Amino acid sequence: MARHDRKAYELSDAEQRDLITLIQQGKPLPEQYRFILFEDKREVELVWNGKTRDVCTTVLPFQTLEHIDEPRSETRVQEDLFDSRGRQLRGWTNKLIWGDNKLILSSLKAGPLRQQIEEAGGLKLIYIDPPFDVGADFSMDIEIGGETFHKEANLLEQIAYRDTWGRGTDSFTSMIYERLILMRDLLANDGAIFVHCDYRVSAYIRLVLDEVFGKEQLRNHILWLYSGGGVPQTQMPKKHDDIFWYTKGETWTYNPIFRSYTEGTLQRGRTAVKGENAELRAEGTPINNWWPDVKKITSPTDPEKLYYPTQKSEELLERIITLATNHGDLIGDFFVGSGTTAAVAEKMGRKWIATDLGKFGIHTTRKRLIGVQRELKASDEDFRAFEVLNLGRYERQAYLSVGGRLNGEQKEQALAQKER
Structure with missing residues (x-):
């Protein structure tokens, strides 16, 4: 991967001469020049062979x-x-x-x-x-x-x-x-x-x-x-x-799925955390991104x-x-x-x-x-x-x-x- 800021970099005289020589000889340019010479709005790019x-x-x-x-x-x-x-x-x-x-x-x-x-x-x-x-x-x-x-x-x-x-x-x-x-x-x-x-x-x-x-x-x-x-x-x-x-x-579509409260939660209720008048949801508690029950x-x-x-x-x-x-x-x-x-x-x-x-x-x-x-x-x-x-x-x-x-x-x- 590479991070770059094209506007913050200018080619030195030596780099310009090297690039001209490589182009005249038909040789590939060093990888780092790809991000300097060619505009790309992405800060990060995934690269593989x-x-x-x-x-x-x-x-x-x-x-x-x-x-x-x-x-x-x-x-x-x-x-x-x-x-x-x-x-x-x-x-x-x-x-x-x-x-x-x-x-x-x-x-x-x-x-x-x-x-x-x-x-x-x-x-x-x-x-x-x-x-x-x-x-x-x-x-x-x-x-x-x-x-x-x-x-x-x-x-x-x-x-x-x-x-x-x-x-x-x-x-x-x-x-x-x-x-x-x-x-x-x-x-x-x-x-x-x-x-x-x-x-x-x-x-x-x-x-x-x-x-x-x-x-x-x-x-x-x-x-x-x-x-x-x-x-x-x-x-x-x-x-x-x-x-x-x-x-x-x-x-996008998102339809929340609810699961039943645990026995401990049902026994404790919700008042200890949410206040005196708080109640447990009738539909249960929403599932999260951790699925041990499927x-x-x-x-x-x-x-x-x-x-x-x-x-x-x-x-x-x-x-x-x-x-x-x-x-x-x-x-x-x-x-x-x-x-x-x-x-x-x-x-x-x-x-x-x-x-x-x-x-x-x-x-x-x-x-x-x-x-x-x-x-x-x-x-x-x-x-x-x-x-x-x-x-x-x-x-x-x-x-x-x-x-x-x-x-x-x-x-x-x-x-x-x-x-x-």
């Missing part, structure tokens, strides 16, 4: 693979969205999109779907849980019918993993930086973003968020606390995740458990969605994994966009959302249709046109995998 302010501007057409709206009884009609059979005719249709979220975000930002997003009220909340496990890739163990199977990453997932972690933290920071800029530009002006990570990358993500959204836009640094697991012999157990809540503008999925017998490695509990997403949105708002998750964000959004009457690069994540989310539709139908509650989309052969061409990333044999493998 490979940083660029170039952001993807590719706009590709989306291809509909499937439209899913579990039919209702013929007498049930949900406002003006469905016909007498329960088929959705108009209004926002939820989106489950398979592909690289960089291409998806740029296509949503500047493509024809942007108008649909704005007509739906704009994107009010983004929650992301990016791949912050440095040693992980897209391979995983999957339990099906009591048996465990190992799923290997396909070629395009391997490319994505290399782009994310090929140079360690530098490449991860570049990956998340570009995507956060695209997400910021896609958010409504009164929208918010919650970014979930752990100790391995939380420091980097916090600084990137400060640069992309502005450090004054940080609303809360939330600590999600949990227990369980083994006991390390050489250090304390690591038992919390970080969730950073930023807003795009100066207005479930983490650990038990194999947990009915929510889908054996997806990065699965988060519905209780966690329900809290975030309650805090930052209202009924009918549009929510996005661009690393959706097992589909928790979409499932909770559907149950809470929110619209949603969910994307993932992993085909297994898309299949898991699709199956889960069909189950949610059936649950809501059985209880005679409202739900929306959703469509499964991808960028089709256009995304494949975008992958294969990047020079040097794939050799001939790899291109053939990629083509075959995308066709499947």
Whole structure:
């Protein structure tokens, strides 16, 4: 990082001669001159190897693979969205999109779907849980019918993993930086973003968020606390995740959540602190940014458990969605994994966009959302249709046109995998 005040510094004669010589020789200028010669209003800048302010501007057409709206009884009609059979005719249709979220975000930002997003009220909340496990890739163990199977990453997932972690933290920071800029530009002006990570990358993500959204836009640094697991012999157990809540503008949705008072507080009352006539709030006390009471999925017998490695509990997403949105708002998750964000959004009457690069994540989310539709139908509650989309052969061409990333044999493998 560097701090500078351009007006307070003037080049000496010797420095001017040195710069002229370097320019004439075609040599790079020393780093410190970047802040002296070129105006930049920022006092602090985050710098890493490979940083660029170039952001993807590719706009590709989306291809509909499937439209899913579990039919209702013929007498049930949900406002003006469905016909007498329960088929959705108009209004926002939820989106489950398979592909690289960089291409998806740029296509949503500047493509024809942007108008649909704005007509739906704009994107009010983004929650992301990016791949912050440095040693992980897209391979995983999957339990099906009591048996465990190992799923290997396909070629395009391997490319994505290399782009994310090929140079360690530098490449991860570049990956998340570009995507956060695209997400910021896609958010409504009164929208918010919650970014979930752990100790391995939380420091980097916090600084990137400060640069992309502005450090004054940080609303809360939330600590999600949990227990369980083994006991390390050489250090304390690591038992919390970080969730950073930023807003795009100066207005945003905040719905406070209250918890019950402790037994001790109820016994003492409030008069000792607030005066003789003070009373405890009927709704309880507001929660703070320290969350020890939200479930983490650990038990194999947990009915929510889908054996997806990065699965988060519905209780966690329900809290975030309650805090930052209202009924009918549009929510996005661009690393959706097992589909928790979409499932909770559907149950809470929110619209949603969910994307993932992993085909297994898309299949898991699709199956889960069909189950949610059936649950809501059985209880005679409202739900929306959703469509499964991808960028089709256009995304494949975008992958294969990047020079040097794939050799001939790899291109053939990629083509075959995308066709499947």
